[in-house]
Amino acid sequence: MINSPDFIKRLQIIIDYYQLSAATLADKIDVQRSSISHLLSGRNKPSLDFVLKLIKQFPEVNLYWLLNGLGNFPATLSENFQPKKDMVLDSENINTNKSNNGTKPKVHSNQSNDALIQSIQSNHPVEIESIIICYKNGNFKAYKNTD
Numbered sequence: 001m002i003n004s005p006d007f008i009k010r011l012q013i014i015i016d017y018y019q020l021s022a023a024t025l026a027d028k029i030d031v032q033r034s035s036i037s038h039l040l041s042g043r044n045k046p047s048l049d050f051v052l053k054l055i056k057q058f059p060e061v062n063l064y065w066l067l068n069g070l071g072n073f074p075a076t077l078s079e080n081f082q083p084k085k086d087m088v089l090d091s092e093n094i095n096t097n098k099s100n101n102g103t104k105p106k107v108h109s110n111q112s113n114d115a116l117i118q119s120i121q122s123n124h125p126v127e128i129e130s131i132i133i134c135y136k137n138g139n140f141k142a143y144k145n146t147d
Contacts, residue, residue, distance in 0.1 A: 127145065
């Protein structure tokens, strides 16, 4: 069961985080403006359709955080992206000039992520210039290293 006052607080946090007005949020998630007003005033409870539209438009919103207050907002990369444990690409076989004649990169199984990260860091000391996260809805976030 959703605790409406807490849900309203979390919805207001989302509105503040994205610097949106209630009307702009309604337009972005394709709901009537009055529905946002009624939610924020406590008159109505959120529908499943409303929650799904909000999650679809804003992938950084953790569903469990929105509904129950569990987790974080904005969701961390590790919450949104969980690579399969058995699928780790061999970085030596990935190159940009496509001289590998269409062969697929090697896949290692049963190698822990920590060991892989440690080996990459020790063998290839490089600095990250930028990270770009692309979402299925066409939105993206770019993070630049300011060092």
